[in-house]
Amino acid sequence: MRSGKDSIVCHCYCRCPHVILGCSVGASLNGFEEMVEFLPASDTKKVEKMSPKTKLLIAGLVLGALLLSLTVGLLVWHFAYRNVPVQKVYTGYLRVTNYPFINAYENPSSAEFADLSSKVVEMLQKTYQTSPAIGPHFVQCNVTAFSEGSVISYYWSEFSVPTYLEANLDAAMSDLKVQTVTLRQRGALYVDSFVAYSTDPQMARTFRDNKCMFFLHATDGAATKFSSPGFPNAPYPPNSRCQWALRADASHMIVLHFKTFKLESCKASKGDYVNVYDSLTAVEPRIMIKLCGTYPPSYNLTFISSQNVMFVTLVSDDREKHPGFKAEFSQIPRTTLCGGTIRDANGVISSVFFQVPEDKFVKVRFQMFYLYEPGVSITSCPNDYVEINNVRYCGERAPFVVSNNSSKMMVKFRSDQAYVDTGFTAQYLSYEPKNPCPGQFTCKSGRCIDKGRKCDGWNDCGDSSDEVGCVCSDKQFRCKTSQYCKPRFFLCDGVNDCGDGTDEQDCKCPDAFLKCRNGKCVPEAQKCDNTDNCGDGTDESDCGSAKPTDCTAYTYKCQNGQCLNKLNPECDSVADCTDGSDETFCDCGKRPYSRKTRIVGGVNADIGEWPWQVSLQTKKDGHTCGASLVSPTILLCAAHCFQDTSGIRYSDPSVWTAYLGLHDQATRTTSKDVVIRKIKRIAAHKQFNDFTYDNDISVLELESPVTYTDFIQPICIPESTHVFPVGKSIWVTGWGAVTEGGVGAAVLQKAEIRIINQTECNKLLDGQLTSRMICAGYVSGGIDACQGDSGGPLSSVEANGKVYLAGVVSWGEGCARRNKPGIYTKVTEMRDWIKQNAGL
Template sequence: VTHERQHRGLTAASLTNMSYDMEPLKSGEKIPTEQFLPASDAKKLQKKRISFRAMVAIGLPTALAIIALVTGLLVWHFHYRYNGRVRKLFSGYLTISSQMFSDAYENSNTTEYKELASKVSKQLKSIYGQVRLLSKNHVGSNVQGFSEGSNNGIIAYYLSEFNVPESQVSAVDEAMASLDGVGNARKSRRGFGRRTDNSLIIDGMTSGAVDARLAGRNLKRSVKRSHHAHGNQTDIIRSPGFPDSAYLPNLYTEWQIRADPEHRIRLEFDVLDLEKDCRNDFIKVYDSLAPSEKQVIVEKCGYRLPGEKICGEKPPKTVYTIKSNQATVRFHSDLSYVSEGFSAEFEAFEPTNPCPGRFQCDNDLCVSPNLQCDGYNDCGDMSDERGCTCNETQIKCMNGFCKPSFWRCDGVNDCGDNTDEENCGNCKAQEFRCRNSRCIPAQKQCNGYNDCGDGSDESQCEKSIAVHCSALTYKCKNNQCISKLNPMCDGETDCVDGSDEAECKCGTKPYKSSRIVGGKDSNDGEWPWQVSLHMKTQGHVCGASVISNRWLVTAAHCVQDNEKFNYSQPDQWEVYLGLLNQGETSKSTLKHVKRIISHPLYDHLSYDNDIALMELDSPVTLSQNIWPVCLPEATHDFPAGKSVWITGWGKLREEVDAIASLLQKAEVRIINNTVCSKLMDNGITPRMICAGVLSGGVDACQGDSGGPMTSTESNGRMFLAGVVSWGDGCGRRNRPGIYTRVTEYRSWIREMTGV
């Protein structure tokens, strides 16, 4: 367990002997594995067996007990089964940002613990009260423990019990799932919390059904124990009665093991004896103080199979099929965080039917039949999109593929044979479509004359020409307009006065090389304009971009006050420049904010004009780790289909609360605004730009707000195409991310900052 003082709860039914110790976290160090050794005396460790003589001696009491048991079962049957009700347990955690963690919250007997536990239980009741199905079936909730969250906040772990009509079990499961990440569909990407009562601010809620084996009514003799492991200390915990007596049946024992900050726990199982039935005897280890199925690290039960083998990194959507009866899998990880480890999935199948109930791809991947012929390459080899019959909601490409109808006439060749871009009512065959939508004969392109009127027919030619100025042409400082597309800082002097190359100390980085959802770790100095904005009481909240040694660009919604925090006040912010790892802020440059300028027309309902400026209290020294990104002129064109980069420390997945430690990067594609508006319920304005991967899995998320969307332009320079603004969830299919279109604000930025 690392910096956040997260805790592992160990749930075991027949754990016989285990030792654990604490060791400091070292970068690149491997995590030791559990050791499973044979018991020295297996008979001694088995559950109690009653002899025949003992059975005779207790025959009468046993008979009476059986009568009592049958009576109890009849009562249970008529009360519960007649009424058709089922006991459901849900476990999860709440992240509380409005209170600071202290050691008093480790001890359930302290006043502080009891007071906060009472508030959390009441809050859970209030949350369930907002959903009628949950409120009428809620029995009660209990806090299982507290641990330290990010920025010294508090994570509260809980169990909630419901008594549910059998016919409504699925509906209750869905209702509980809907509480995870509750918020408006139009959701900003600022990482702030929301007030839930007079004293608690809940940043997020995660819950899930408890393992049915742990929720059984027959587990009456449960034992719960807590340990706090310290550095350079080894402790031993044992099953009840070990090694002198066997443990009782139906016994559920739970150990909560806490770690010192910046340490992890190493578990070694010295003696382990499990039955071969996973229903009645098993061990589970959780990265949680409650048995949350979303936080399971490992489970051991039944037969332990011999080791299985696939080496190296597996590309996405690739399956290795092993047709022999033996396999070996070897893992290597140099990461110490539980959530950053590795996992494997394997299936044994009948060779004649390798994908029962699913579609078999040519590469042996099995996908849902619903994904076949949906226009997306779900298999990775396009085999799920071949030989399809298109329906009325799809484009029928001439090459046989079917594509979503909203891709028609979006300016991108999605079919691969341009079928989706034909007959769009724009220009005929052998005609050139100008940026101003005029159509001219194709032979007039690059003839040295401005036939379009906006210069676009001459904009991608070997030689640029002077043209009449329009809203789509680049204007030099001498007021001359040229036909070339995006001439600024492309390494060639196109204006007679050289003004197109005069202010180009921007957009370069030491790497010429995606959480951000679906992204990858960045390298040190790879995105030198990326900024982390911290509130003094919250830690990282938003991102921003360096545009000069004094000015930053961010999102307007990042600097809007709410009932708890004064985001509009400059003295509440800390600015970290040149930062890669949120855990190493001391290694970055810290600055404070002198002034905040939010766009005067920002609309908090629609997120229109979602852009703001921050002036630093003093100039920052520019270096390879701190460097401004280039600002595009109003005429700069970022066409649909172009690949761009998004970066930030936001949430790695929509359903989790924690932000990324390392700066994340992801490559996405600009999406036509007309198409995007259809996908986003007509909520897109001309001052917004959409980007994403429509098949899902890659996107910005909460905590990325205000950060950059950058585009690599001519000469390798990076331009600020957009500012992370809002979205519907994170990484959902057909739900792209929405960004503020920076070209619309070039004059305003120059007027406010002089940059």
């Protein structure tokens, strides 16, 4: 060290043939070095007889060196790490009570805005200086906006604080109180409701940058539109922070609606996001919602402010490029209407401007219930909740009923100032105490269900009261723990339907044996030995990394002829084939609008949720069949849709028109998302049997190709070896009749069903199934495809995120009947025919 300070240097020496340690200590004084060297003794015995003085001197020097090293280390840690200043930005608001609000305060460029903001800034500076934990670290502050009440001032303040004092600063800012401050200018500023919160670091990084700041005021009777920068022609910029301050007239509230929303996936660790605040600054307690990812246009992204202001922020990182959002807002009169008394026999209530029922014996049926808040317990429901009979309900809940053995029921809805969800809608009904469900079964919860659904093995009531005390039929079995009856086809399907494993416990093979998908048991030693011992490929399909194996009907075959033992290797982002052919045709099965709705079974699909769904129509019948887009020019459909009748030649391509990207039949000619194509060629399977419906498949060629959009995408065609296991959840979609013999749906419907064991299903349908058919649905009925759904897709969402065409809607006995599940053409069995006739 040559800093002019004292230093101690310790050297160790090694000399042969004796290994003896020596140490030299030097002190640098005013540029001169003075060395005291302790050399090794020539006689080891003399070393042993070293004087006590010498020993003490050596010990003192070593101890001094250690203390000096420790001191230097502490100083380095303090100045280089502990004392490093960090930037802290706080945003907040305060109320100035001795100033009335004037319109000029809305304009940051006005003289009035500048005058009042300078007074607020001076008040903040003086207040900060009164606190020893705040004042020394203050850098600057600024007022960003004003709103009514008397005048609410929104601001940010910047501090530079050592790391070890950061927590002290947070605590001091939290405890800070501001009341009256005398200004340099004449007069004083009276202040209350002082709020300050630490800013998200992603937002704080560019908090001074106002290049992407917008001030908008609602127009009475019209919607004001705004969007992210560049939308829709270019993605919003990276590493940016954009802000929109929205205002309405006095005594009004703001209704904000996002019409299009496409940001980076929410899975990103930091990522891009939009925050909406019930305020004019980004303070956490006033956040209404945080949005990221992609939402379909049909998803409800509507938010209502509590006052006449709202704040929208967009924060982006440096990754990926996305279109952004398009939004609009309008103003509505502020209202205090929330609750009331209803004396009608029935009606509808909701979480926005709802009234409360009171008549006879009352029950409320919640049809939609979304009062979810991140990290909040749904058992205590401390924030947003509905309260009935002193019980709170919150979170995301399936439809449920709350009844009351009284002519009065008090329904309370409460929400706090932060985070909002979709809300709820409900029906209120009056009922006779002696007969609450005329002609139906009364659940313990008060819900009414069809009597035919009692003891069918399904929890239709929601509280299982319809399945208590049942006698199982010959088509059912009893679970061990729950004592409920379940359909026999649930046995040994690989799904724990009982919850206690009863339905799967007797399906195992003996020890040291493997159970095949076809039920056969083979020795574990035969697993992954490159031989199909099961006969269905089970023992060779789960062997870790893909390995070449002998080609069988159950092994995946690459384009170069190589066969693999891996189950469903196509499009899993791993090139298993040496020629990479398992990953070459994977631009399919993508849904730009992934499913975000949280209810299933016979409900409206979201716009763009099933972008391969096609509506096939004729001039005479309108919508007649569904179909699936599999390439820019090819559709897959059922063969039975094109059987001629005495009235029309359905086999004639000119009869048909295909509507792609369609959601609502009422908008098929007006929606800009819909593409219309005539049919050039129809190729139905030559072995189609119009009596048994075997080989029920056809290929249609469009007159001209379609361009893929967010609403038009192809579905993946699985290879012949692709496995869709029994019990797997799967989706059927279409515009078919919603009831047997009824009329078709206007809006595309979706229903989640399950693949049923082929053997058990064949028993239910009197042996009518062939190997080219797949059975799916519910034995209890209630959810099924119906007339008008024919030819449409049976879509399977796979682990790789892609959606595959598992089946084509073919036939069934009626619609949604008990013990009569739907039958679909099995696409894996038709793979070779599809290759030959569609070129895919």
